[in-house]
Amino acid sequence: MSDRSRLDRFQIAILRSLLAWGGYGRAITLKTGQRTSALPLWRRGIVEIWYRQSPDEQPSLQGPYYALTLSGEQLASRFIKYPAPRGLSGAEQSA
Numbered sequence: 001m002s003d004r005s006r007l008d009r010f011q012i013a014i015l016r017s018l019l020a021w022g023g024y025g026r027a028i029t030l031k032t033g034q035r036t037s038a039l040p041l042w043r044r045g046i047v048e049i050w051y052r053q054s055p056d057e058q059p060s061l062q063g064p065y066y067a068l069t070l071s072g073e074q075l076a077s078r079f080i081k082y083p084a085p086r087g088l089s090g091a092e093q094s095a
Helices: 009-021 032-043 070-077 092-093
Strands: 048-054 061-067
Touching: 009 032, 009 048, 009 061, 009 070, 032 048, 032 061
Parallel strands: none
Antiparallel strands: 048 061
16 A cells, blocks of 8 residues: 555544544554554554553553554544534625
């Protein structure tokens, strides 16, 4: 996958989920089926993937955890539809 290729609908859904649930820097887990689609996002520097190791728990390796990078958060925000601002438009004022 080149850096200029388009994101597929699964990758866009992952970006939207990460933005809604985690945002920049907050790690969340993804469903097993989503993890495959997240790998190309990681290669492009849009998503971070890491594991946490705990010496007190078995198994000691936990994860994987996913989070948006700063550039990933900026990209993901383009796929979020914000509600239109409330108030009167110019057409309503002239009537």
